[in-house]
Amino acid sequence: MLQTLPTEAALADAPPKPILQLVGVRKTFGSFAAVENIDLDVREGEFLTIVGPSGSGKTTLLRMLAGMDTPSEGNITLHGELINDVPPNKRPTCLVFQSLALFPHKSVGENIAFPLKVKGVDAAARKARALELMRIVRLPESYHDKNVMKCSGGERQRVALARALAYDPEVLFFDEPLSAIDYKLKKTLEKELKDLHRETGKTFIYITHSLEEAMVMSDRIGVMRAGRLVQVGTPEEIYGAPVDRFVCEFVGEVNTIRVKRGPDGLWSGVDVPGSFKVAPPQDGAALDEAFVVVRPEFMRFLGPGESADNRLEGTVYNEYSLGSRIQYQVRVEAKGGEKVMLVELSRARALPPGADPHVTLGWDAADAFTLES
């Protein structure tokens, strides 16, 4: 789906020159390293999301990129120029704060026009540009003189965004600006932000702990853990080919089966009895021990006469509604007891009420992958 977007196609053809480059960037506070040895090329015009649990160092990384902190080691270059010690007001970058940091004593228009006032633009031109930006972020013109603290949460987001755009930065940073917004509005704003990214063609670097947000908006996602960048890739790569169990489990729920190489060359289950087929390239051909990983949505229930590359017998004991989808918890026989496998089906393919709880789970070799144990 994402591959069809023009930005993605352009990225795939010829990776544009990196606009922002991080080489061996480290940030320590006393003996604690908040950010550890980060190498990253940010491509011009891309929407890059850094995602990770709280305390993984993503905000510290962002503050260094915005110029509010300086790296303890390593280099940050913008268009090939070293910017480690360039203060934020001298960088062509702009940060949308988690708190939004709107000026409470100024109106919506004054907030948006603030960067223009700094540049010495005259009042009439400031107002014209502010109104233009308000149109872009879908704020009604009548809001120009409204006190910014009287605006709703979503409106404040738009003001903060318009203010950042008024600065006309080359790179825009976002520090979890949508974290305090209710679900429905968040979905709308995510789409608007994505549209805005396409319309402006600017480089967006977005920070969040919500993978869902990252998946919806990003061209590429970087996953951070304990100060390190664990994996950088397109949403498909992160989801379909995570480099380790942390990324794999961070990205969504998974079924994992511990396996070792059997005498027949196939993967043989350590905890769950049986042999399991995994299709190349992620079949772990070089490994002797591994985890076979299958996402719940690639699992299905096999009816009589249906076949799959892999099968397991089990008993459904719980089901959860996920809205348009249903998740089943299935107990399967395992060494020393039982193991729970997750199956996610669309409502159309749900088990009928009162169906036999004894089921056969099936999945194809191409839908599974292995991870080093």
Add this chain to the structure above:
Amino acid sequence: MADIALTHAPETAAELRHARMLSAGARCALPVAILLGIGFAAPLVAILGYAFATPRSFDVFRSFTLENFATLFNPSNTVWLSFLWSCGFALSTVAILAVVAYPIAYGLNVVFGRAAPLISVLFVFPLFVSENVRLYGWVLFYIKNGVLDGTLKWLGLAGGPEVLFTPGITLFGMVYTYLPFMLFPMTLGLALVPRDLVDAARDLGAGRLLIWREIELPLAMPGILIGMLLTFVLAIGATAEAKILGGQSIIVISHDIEIAFTYSQNWPLGSALAVVVTAFIGGLTLFALSKLDLDRMLGRR
């Protein structure tokens, strides 16, 4: 008639009982209200009574005359000069304090870090010593052959400047005395400025001066204005600095009131003067407070 009286009887009784029973809030406020009535309002009422009493008498509430006010506003009376001096001292004190206290308040919030509480205590510390004692300390410091003059002479230098008993040293005394009253509201005001906003303004290209003018100063303004109001009201009623450091070379307005009550034994005249000054300062304060819309300044409205 009888019917009406019967049907109304229980209601009236309930109303009566209700009227006798004060609400919980009113009952809780009663002790404070009584204390304020006796300790705060009573002297003011007495002063007001005296202001309209026969001059040089103690016929309070038994005579009524405007003679005292006529005396005050008589062009030959020079009390207005004292009033001007008081206003001048108070305005200068506020202006100097605003400039002196701002950097300290900024430092307490942003620069001093963990030393800030200790530095705050150092500024509070002088308040533990009586104001008169501290002012006499300054006299000993500046007096001829005192600490400054004596030390300089001992070092073989020309000796200290003769500043004691001048209007300048009076102003110095006022600035010294009222510094904490400007500093702490100002520090609180500056603490109200979220660091995020300063970071954001900087990120949007603003330099230090612009951030100060556009963000820090307006957002700290409630605290600064309260500090200014407080020090102005305190300074306009100050007497000790002019008496002790100024050596009575200048008579300030509250000193005039004191003279009327003591040496002159003219309580009605002193009361009238007190009423005029109180009305002026009170009016000015209320006017300032009505203009000073804290909610609007903080962007809550």
